Amino acid sequence: MTTTDTGLPPAVSAVDGERIVTPPPVEPPKRRRFSRRAGGLTPYALLVPASLVLAAIVGWPLIQLLITSMQEFGRAQVFGAPPTWVWFENYVDVLTDPTFYEVLGRSLVFAAVCVVSTMVLGTLMALLLQRLPKGFRLLLSIGMLLAWAMPPLSATIVWGWMFDTDYGIINSVLVNGFGLEEFRQHSWLIDPLSFFLVAGIIIVWGAVPFVAFTLYAGLTQVPEEVLEAAQLDGAGAFKRFRLITFPYLKPIFLITTILQIIWDLKVFTQIFALQDIGGIRALTNTLGVYIYQVSIAGGDFGTGGAIAVITAIILMTVSLYYVRQTIKEEEL
Amino acid sequence: MSATTATAPRAARAGASRDLAPRRRGARNRLSTALWSALSVVLFALFAFPVYWMVNTSFQPNNEVRGSDIHFWPDNFTLRNYATVLFDPGRTPFAPAAVNSLVVTLTTVVVALVFAFLAAIAVTRFRFKSRRGFIVMILVIQMIPGEAMIVSIFRVIDGWHLLNTLIGLTIVYVATVLPFTIWTLRGFVNGVPADLEEAAMIDGCSRAGAFWRVTFPLLAPGLVATGVFGFIQAWNEFVIALVLNARPEMMTLPVWLRTFLVANGTTNWAAIMAGSTLMAIPVIVFFLIVQGRMTSGLVSGAVKG
Numbered sequence: 001m002t003t004t005d006t007g008l009p010p011a012v013s014a015v016d017g018e019r020i021v022t023p024p025p026v027e028p029p030k031r032r033r034f035s036r037r038a039g040g041l042t043p044y045a046l047l048v049p050a051s052l053v054l055a056a057i058v059g060w061p062l063i064q065l066l067i068t069s070m071q072e073f074g075r076a077q078v079f080g081a082p083p084t085w086v087w088f089e090n091y092v093d094v095l096t097d098p099t100f101y102e103v104l105g106r107s108l109v110f111a112a113v114c115v116v117s118t119m120v121l122g123t124l125m126a127l128l129l130q131r132l133p134k135g136f137r138l139l140l141s142i143g144m145l146l147a148w149a150m151p152p153l154s155a156t157i158v159w160g161w162m163f164d165t166d167y168g169i170i171n172s173v174l175v176n177g178f179g180l181e182e183f184r185q186h187s188w189l190i191d192p193l194s195f196f197l198v199a200g201i202i203i204v205w206g207a208v209p210f211v212a213f214t215l216y217a218g219l220t221q222v223p224e225e226v227l228e229a230a231q232l233d234g235a236g237a238f239k240r241f242r243l244i245t246f247p248y249l250k251p252i253f254l255i256t257t258i259l260q261i262i263w264d265l266k267v268f269t270q271i272f273a274l275q276d277i278g279g280i281r282a283l284t285n286t287l288g289v290y291i292y293q294v295s296i297a298g299g300d301f302g303t304g305g306a307i308a309v310i311t312a313i314i315l316m317t318v319s320l321y322y323v324r325q326t327i328k329e330e331e332l
Numbered sequence: 333m334s335a336t337t338a339t340a341p342r343a344a345r346a347g348a349s350r351d352l353a354p355r356r357r358g359a360r361n362r363l364s365t366a367l368w369s370a371l372s373v374v375l376f377a378l379f380a381f382p383v384y385w386m387v388n389t390s391f392q393p394n395n396e397v398r399g400s401d402i403h404f405w406p407d408n409f410t411l412r413n414y415a416t417v418l419f420d421p422g423r424t425p426f427a428p429a430a431v432n433s434l435v436v437t438l439t440t441v442v443v444a445l446v447f448a449f450l451a452a453i454a455v456t457r458f459r460f461k462s463r464r465g466f467i468v469m470i471l472v473i474q475m476i477p478g479e480a481m482i483v484s485i486f487r488v489i490d491g492w493h494l495l496n497t498l499i500g501l502t503i504v505y506v507a508t509v510l511p512f513t514i515w516t517l518r519g520f521v522n523g524v525p526a527d528l529e530e531a532a533m534i535d536g537c538s539r540a541g542a543f544w545r546v547t548f549p550l551l552a553p554g555l556v557a558t559g560v561f562g563f564i565q566a567w568n569e570f571v572i573a574l575v576l577n578a579r580p581e582m583m584t585l586p587v588w589l590r591t592f593l594v595a596n597g598t599t600n601w602a603a604i605m606a607g608s609t610l611m612a613i614p615v616i617v618f619f620l621i622v623q624g625r626m627t628s629g630l631v632s633g634a635v636k637g
Binding site: 151166304 | 372376378398402451460475478482487506571590608
């Protein structure tokens with residue numbers, strides 16, 4: 001395992017691959033072929049259980065989703081009435097509905113703010129972890145681990161309690177500690193903007209540890225000699241980060257950012273539970289929650305299906321890069 | 333690079349960078365280290381506080397929680413909230429939900445591990461036509477948003493008359509955790525050189541025997557880590573359980589907690605915090621067990637050890 005070649009994916013993959021992953025494409029050595037022979041039907045048999053489950057719970061519903069999204073499918077159809085084909089009418093309905101654009105815009109802006117805050121704070125935390133003496137690093141790691149480990153639902157409820165109108169600690173500290181009387185009995189969740197502030201805090205609080213730990217793992221692979229040489233040449237801390245550390249970490253940055261985008265765009269639990277605690281649903285729905293509201297709560301599976309397909313397309317587009325990059329890096 | 337090896341160089345290199353620091357900048361550096369350390373204590377408090385606040389509130393009498401004074405420490409320590417959550421017959425009962433959660437989660441982990449293990453062997457130890465296609469499919473499936481699929485999953489499970497059953501929920505959970513489990517296990521199996529098996533086969537083992545006696549024992553840590561990921565995922569899952577198992581006696585813990593929250597509104601925060609703590613404890617314990625390996629599975633394409 002070499003330490004200096006990380007961040008230069010082709011080189012690393014080659015070392016990795018040659019040793020244990022892929023046999024060289026041209027003229028594979030005999031020993032490898034011996035262990036990696038075709039094996040007749042064995043590999044297919046081994047894939048049967050996993051494939052069956054995925055086909056039943058992912059493949060089949062996916063087809064169903066596409067079909068439903070082109071049908072008039074309401075409560076009556078759930079109880080057995082035959083659905084009527086409306087082809088792309090549901091999509092037209094959704095795409096001409098101002099509510100959908102409100103929800104979409106809200107989700108995009110909210111996800112963007114969350115992703116940027118998470119990435120910036122996560123990067124700063126990773127850099128801080130690197131500068132800390134061992135004991136303090138362990139302490140901070142434990143704190144972040146606790147935040148990361150909290151189940152999203154528990155986390156949302158705890159934050160909801162901390163932001164409680166009457167007895168929450170945040171209002172109490174603002175009033176008694178800072179003398180800000182306007183926060184006495186201040187409701188944080190009624191106003192959509194401050195609702196999303198609270199939701200954003202919950203999501204960023206839970207996501208920063210993942211980014212920080214991942215980037216910290218990457219930071220330890222940046223060669224110390226190069227950084228030191230740059231310092232001797234007079235490069236400041238920011239310049240060193242921008243010109244040396246960042247290029248080394250670029251693949252990790254991209255992938256964590258994409259994962260954050262996907263997770264934040266489809267966020268459900270935090271928004272849904274906060275609405276339970278005190279938000280106004282109609283003003284605070286995001287894509288994930290909106291699909292649930294329209295189809296499960298509202299009973300309009302056709303329209304809900306169309307929204308789901310549109311959401312899936314948006315998310316798949318974003319994740320395309322992740323999939324492509326992973327396939328390339330792993331030399332499949 | 334598999335997840336097992338990703339942590340080792342991290343520690344070594346971090347040590348090296350720290351040793352270099354004092355030589356470089358001397359007194360100024362010591363001052364900045366002190367400042368960073370102080371900052372890290374503040375940040376630790378920020379990250380840990382909500383968890384502490386949840387536990388702290390859960391040990392206080394509800395009338396104090398609803399008082400004007402803030403108690404930063406449970407001065408009047410009480411276990412009554414836990415008694416309310418666990419034994420109060422008037423509320424949605426905790427015990428059945430906990431049992432449901434345990435049954436569904438453990439079954440999911442075991443079944444997903446077995447299925448994923450077989451699939452991981454197939455894609456790492458054999459060359460066959462659709463191998464690459466299968467791996468790409470696994471990656472793509474991981475990217476499909478569950479929230480978008482929930483409606484059709486509901487209808488499929490309903491069609492099989494498995495709504496409000498533990499079997500139905502388990503099947504869906506197995507499918508949910510499978511892609512990630514296969515992907516991670518594939519990395520672990522790759523980490524065990526096939527040469528070891530060949531050596532055993534030359535010594536007279538059958539192909540299956542060689543795998544079972546040589547490779548499998550080496551995979552034990554990987555299986556444990558992957559199993560824990562699956563456990564956390566299934567234990568925390570909320571949307572699917574909310575839609576599929578809405579009947580009170582069939583709820584899992586997250587759905588129970590949500591019901592408990594809605595039913596008790598904001599009148600009994602102390603009990604809600606007790607319930608929340610009970611749900612969070614297993615996950616926090618597991619996280620502390622596998623901490624270092626959490627990141628490497630997800631970004632294995634980018635983080636190369």
